[in-house]
Amino acid sequence: MANLPVLPHVSKLSLLAASLMAANSFVSLSVEAHGYVLSPESRSYACKTGNNASCGAVQWEPQSVEGPSGFPESGPEDGKLASAANGAFSPLDVQSPVRWSKTDINAGWQQFTWQFTANHVTRNWRYYITRQGWDQNQALSRASFDLAPFCVVDGGMVQPPKLVTHDCYVPEGLSGYHVILAVWQVGDTSNSFYNAIDVNLSSGPGIPNEWQDVGDINPSLDLKAGDKVMTRVFDANGEQLSKQTKITITDATQGDKQNWPFLLASTINAQQSQLNAGQKNAAGSIMPVYGKNDIFTLTDSGIERVEVEFDLAPAPGNQLNVTSLADAIQINDGAAQVSFDVTTNSAMQVSAYLFNHDGVASGFVSQAVNNTNASLVLDVVAPKVGHYHLQVKGEPQQGDVIQQNFDVFLKDELPVPEADFVFPAEVTRYVTGTKVLQPKTGKVYQCKPFPYGGYCMQWSASATSYEPGVGASWAVAWTEL
Template identity: 40%
Template sequence: MLSSVYSSVAAAHGYMANPPSRAYACAKGLNLSADCGAAQYEPQSVGETVKGFPAAGPADGKLASGGNNAFAQLDVQAANRWYKTKVASGAIDFGWHYAAGHNTTRWEYFITRSDWNPNLPLTRAAFDPGPFCTVQWNATPPFDKPEGSSGPGKELHHCQLPADRRGDHVIYAIWTVDNTANAFYNVVDVTIGDGGEEPGPQWDEVGRVQPQRELSIGDQVTARAFVAGVENPGFSTTLKIASAEQGQPANWSYALAKQINLTQTQVKAGLRDSQGEIMPNLGSNTLFAKPASGISSFELAYDLKPIDEAYLQIQGLKPDYPLSEGKATLDFQVLASQQLDVRASLYDSEHKQVGTTGQAVDAGTTSLQLNVQGTAGKHLLKLIGTSKQGRTVLQDEREVQLSAADSGGYDFSFPEEIGQYRAGTRVLQVKNGKVYECQPFPYEGFCRQYSPTANGFEPGVGSDWRTAWIER
């Protein structure tokens, strides 16, 4: 019976280090275009389940994850998704690294059939029925250390690849533990060549095109070549996006690789096929250069066409919102020129965030509500809008007042319309969020005496404010 049982808590045990397992390649940053999930942080925890493959072990379609949903991203199978280690046909050495080396029964190595389909989920039917290599052990740890220790294995496993395998394949490496019911299953992605140098000039791997962003018509992407750390325009290639379809990540990567191969003689882009030819790929592409070119690396540079008349505005915001038990709800509208992911945040006078909310908005006007918790006083409402592709970021800000619930209302925000202040006039002091009432005759005249440099009667602030005002 096939098992999909797994521990809900990942344990640290071991992984194939050379050539790297799919998870370890993620940890090394080699699978930049793939979503590796949690496996990139703990490759040593991937693939633990019951032993006994192919009769037992992980279920078909879950061979890479070992049936553990925490590592389900590894089960996604496509010809151009995963980094592949180049190996020569014939003899091959396998090396493991152990985070906790257990007493071991054996290691077994299976390989995909000659006619396997790399775009279908990995199943037992994709592999030869038996291992092409088995290394027996003596129920002791895989190194000269106590069980549970960490480090590389004591020995490399010297194996022989099937003579008829060339091109892209998956090796299924199984480490069977002796004193538990489990084994560890690692998927290893490889490209098998004929060995030795390919006919003609040698090509060195000098970079990769990892298509991760969507581009728009008129955008440009450049593969920038560097020789001894200095950009060399002669070896660089630029692609201008001609259509929305070409702007899709996999498509522009393919088009750029194709243009490189058409226009450059010292540089090639693509993936090696079963004959060793470098062909453009829909998805990630490797950049190769002749050693004589001196090219040491490549970088991708984007020249994004600006979007005309993009705007984002706060509308309908009241100047004041009353607090109730320290809480308030700000209701307002967002006016946008395009679809945006909007984040609205409110900050107090000490720049502390007292509320935030997010919402996707369409072009036009959208109503928003923001629940906040704070104290009375002047605040800043900050609005940030980001387009789907991340190429447009817009901002807008507005000042707003939070007032105490028992303020009883006010006529003006001090010092607005100061010439109209009379006995009984109520004003909001924006500096502290409090309301003050002008004193009756003969003191009401002091309520109108104010300037930024002579503020002795400024409500709640000036040295003599009580002469003119009553706090409400």
């Protein structure tokens, strides 16, 4: 590694957006913000997208991982390189072989794309990579890296556009899990931006991979005895219940947030032929690990995504009930609110977190509730038509945290046709020509003529194949209006 040449510049520089005035000074968590590596996905940006979990404040500010310039001679201290020694982002410094999601790349020419939200005048960009055999269980330090950058791009002391791509030659002779430290040294302050990029590196030419990543098992919370964790598998026709995997937690040790993901991944691998869960090792094999696991599917399986869902048993002695939550919520004049009522039988802090379908945080509200009823209203950030996930959490003064999860759908302002029923009310009365409003999609569906109309009433909570708009075989029985 030490003899590898330093590239003074890249062969191409893609300039894809108009200039934006740079921020004049560093402010932690500033709305002026700055920039991050978009591809390969940096550790901080993966926290924003949901590919990394339990990240803390950086999920809201991936562009603000900023610290003193001068690496490697000075700059952030060892053990704090991933966070740029910014205390607000210290979760980024946690290091283990399985803590962070990784991007598969090959040695040789690779593109690194920066997204800037405030495009400072730039001195240069520099890229460093960990040594072969680096200690993956210790926080990143100078000893982890080859301190000769494998790529340097001159910024020319000009303001770059908002999207910049560098072509850099990743050194050969390395394989397995590595961290690339991308440093953007600005020219109008004494600071630089530090982005750790977690990669699985192959030294050979790219080989088509029969497994593609379609989901994540994130160690997001500790579970208790009686809690259930399950997968939800979707293809182009909707959810495929036959491909679901479910585990029930038997004790607190099994429910530890580092343990149950391993159990779920192992169970998926034992039960499902088209799914494989774990993390790729240096040999390219997918093996279950303690902590975060990825879910892969065969490229020809037709499976598009896999979600993980919890069914949490109520905490003994503490109760939290959620009512008055609408399945479908209207967007009016570009704004939307999720409102609901909660009832508790003890003093607890009730918090609600809203995430869009891609797992991006889209709203938050919190209120103290003491053995009474309360109404909570959550403003949706940049609402868009589609599926959202609402997580309601009750934190009692004594006892376990209570968590409940709900599906919420935002719909546009267009009127819907009149319906005879709101699904699944009066399901046994559905016959040819019956019109039902599906709250999960906000759309109306009409029962098809004979002989298909007989399927319309064939629904129960455990048999949902013909549920209008969402069941695996809904189109056999229904027509969308």
